[in-house]
Amino acid sequence: MPNLVSKPAPDFTADAVMPDGSFKQIKLSDYRGKYVILFFYPLDFTFVCPTEIIAFSTKTDDFKKKDTEIIGVSIDSKFSHLAWRNTDRKKGGLGQINYPLVGDVTKQICKDYDVLSDIGVAFRGLYLIDKNGIIQHQLINNLPLGRNIDEALRMVEALQYHEKNGEVCPANWTEGSKGMKPDPKGSLEYFESQN
Numbered sequence: 369m370p371n372l373v374s375k376p377a378p379d380f381t382a383d384a385v386m387p388d389g390s391f392k393q394i395k396l397s398d399y400r401g402k403y404v405i406l407f408f409y410p411l412d413f414t415f416v417c418p419t420e421i422i423a424f425s426t427k428t429d430d431f432k433k434k435d436t437e438i439i440g441v442s443i444d445s446k447f448s449h450l451a452w453r454n455t456d457r458k459k460g461g462l463g464q465i466n467y468p469l470v471g472d473v474t475k476q477i478c479k480d481y482d483v484l485s486d487i488g489v490a491f492r493g494l495y496l497i498d499k500n501g502i503i504q505h506q507l508i509n510n511l512p513l514g515r516n517i518d519e520a521l522r523m524v525e526a527l528q529y530h531e532k533n534g535e536v537c538p539a540n541w542t543e544g545s546k547g548m549k550p551d552p553k554g555s556l557e558y559f560e561s562q563n
Contacts, residue, residue: 370482373506377406377497378480384439384468385449394468396439397501403436403527404497405520408483408490412444412452416460416514420492421469423517428466434524435499438467443478443489446471483508498531534535 372378381395396404407424409417424438431438442449449469455461470477478484483493492515496505505523509515526537535547538558548558 371506372481372495372503377404377495377503377504378477379501380477380480382441382470382472382477383446383464384470385453386468387464387466389450389453391446391450392468394439394470396550397409397495398481399437399439399497400500400501403434403499403524404495405431405436405438405524406441406481406495407438407520408441408478408481408493408517410485410489410492410511411442412448413460416512418452418460420514420517421462421465421485422457424520425462425465425467427517427521431522431524432446434521436524436527439470440467441470441472441477441490443472443475445473445523485511491522494520496520496527498527509545 377396379397381393384392384394386392409420412415421440428438428523450473453462454464457463472478475484478490483491485491492509492513494507494515495503498504504527514553522542525543526541529537529547533547536550538548546558546561
């Protein structure tokens with residue numbers, strides 16, 4: 369799979385089901401000026417997918433506090449998305465979802481992000497796009513492997529920390545932790561502060 373990190377996020381215009389249940393055509397470039405978590409999932413009415421979609425929805429406010437929008441994408445139609453949203457969670461449905469779900473029925477968005485599997489559904493791709501429309505983080509899981517939503521939020525926090533402070537984020541960095549100056553002397557200050 370090609371690396372899209374540091375490249376402009378491929379733009380798209382597509383139909384989506386919005387948080388209020390309405391249909392709307394959205395364009396990725398309309399989100400410039402905000403951070404975006406763009407994630408792909410295989411299919412509606414499946415098994416791992418609702419756990420991820422609901423987990424992202426539960427954390428929507430945490431992402432919004434970080435000026436970050438969430439957009440979900442699959443190859444299903446907007447009508448399928450709406451039917452799944454209108455199905456009770458106890459019966460395998462989604463219920464209320466607090467961000468748009470895009471219908472990529474032509475599979476072009478999946479192709480542009482190179483997440484289309486050989487069986488014609490999306491791998492579990494996740495992209496963190498900065499305010500300028502540049503992809504800063506890319507993660508692609510195979511179909512059985514659900515993602516960690518807290519890790520997606522941590523990546524937003526790490527990117528914003530770097531942008532604000534000019535420091536880099538070492539392994540297992542979390543918000544409130546020390547960063548590292550990206551030079552030989554500055555990095556020693558970090559290493560000396562560790563036990």
